[in-house]
Amino acid sequence: MKISPLRSKKRNGFTLIEMSLVLLIIAMLLIVMLPNLNQQKNSAQKSVNAAFAKNMETQVMLYESETGKSATWSDLEASGYITDEQAKKAGDLKLEIPK
Numbered sequence: 798m799k800i801s802p803l804r805s806k807k808r809n810g811f812t813l814i815e816m817s818l819v820l821l822i823i824a825m826l827l828i829v830m831l832p833n834l835n836q837q838k839n840s841a842q843k844s845v846n847a848a849f850a851k852n853m854e855t856q857v858m859l860y861e862s863e864t865g866k867s868a869t870w871s872d873l874e875a876s877g878y879i880t881d882e883q884a885k886k887a888g889d890l891k892l893e894i895p896k
Contacts, residue, residue: 858895
């Protein structure tokens, strides 16, 4: 009995169904992970903003203790206590100078 050459070849590669299943599993994992990644990003941004606000509060206290007068963001920037970028970010975040 002779084996036909078509049946004796080993199968190389994946079928369309196997590839579709892999893509489906990857898509499902992404659907589950993306909302969690967005929440982690928001949480990290809140932490960064809180640290920035604390740093600005420290700079205000330092300025007021050294000069003896109330501070504004422009005063802090002009005196070199904060950079232009920090003053802009403080304005963007609508940080108020603590009294």
